[in-house]
Amino acid sequence: MTNPHAPAPAPPATDPDFTPPSLGRRFGALVIDWVLCLLASRFFADPVRDGWAPVLVLVLEYAFFLGLFAQTPGMYITRIRCVAWSDGGRIGLVRALLRGLLLALVVPALIMDEHRRGLHDRLTNSVTTPAPHP
Template identity: 80%
Template sequence: MSLPPEPTPPAADPAFTPPSLGRRFGALVVDWVLCLLVSNFFADPVRDGWAPVLVLIVEYGFFIGLFAQTPGMYVTRIRCLAWADGGRIGVPRALLRGLLLALVAPALIMDERRRGIHDRLVGSVVTAAPR
């Protein structure tokens, strides 16, 4: 019995097609609503604008670092993987990615593979998740 072939990392896959911006935005909306709900336990998200942003950074660090998906990414069937090898990016890089994403501007400047500055700096890419 032979093992299934290893998946091709996104950096080496000429057929790589990034998910649509709509799916990425949908994931962000789901995650943001969750962050507003969670931050409501320890701060007033309307008055303390830092609270949901802090929760978003921690959420990205935990979920992307350990599972390669946030809850919003799970719902929209996308995931965040390492660009070079297609594995998980780990908690430290996921925290940095979340911090950069919280700055907003890095996410708006994308290359042809829809990798924002935050993705390029941490060596990640958003891909479609298998069903």
């Protein structure tokens, strides 16, 4: 049970001890989400022939899950989450959709800063953080 009187964690932007999750955990989450997207896209397209289908599902998955829950299923399994850089809250549906579109371009995710924030994170004011323990 969460202690309601415990101080709220500092937002990543102002936390001098902020440590981003490893690239392995982030990549693991992406692989899990990609497999789920491949499976889901089979309901309306052939993911081998129609390469756009799993990418579309991935973008929509990111918009829905990150916008509302701060975690995709892959992030939940690997115990990471995506929150707003400035206040640590959810990024919302519009920013999550933009983040998913930028992630689908791949290159923005490869250009990272010292906090492992890719261009897709910086442009949407988001950051991937370790998920708090339940």
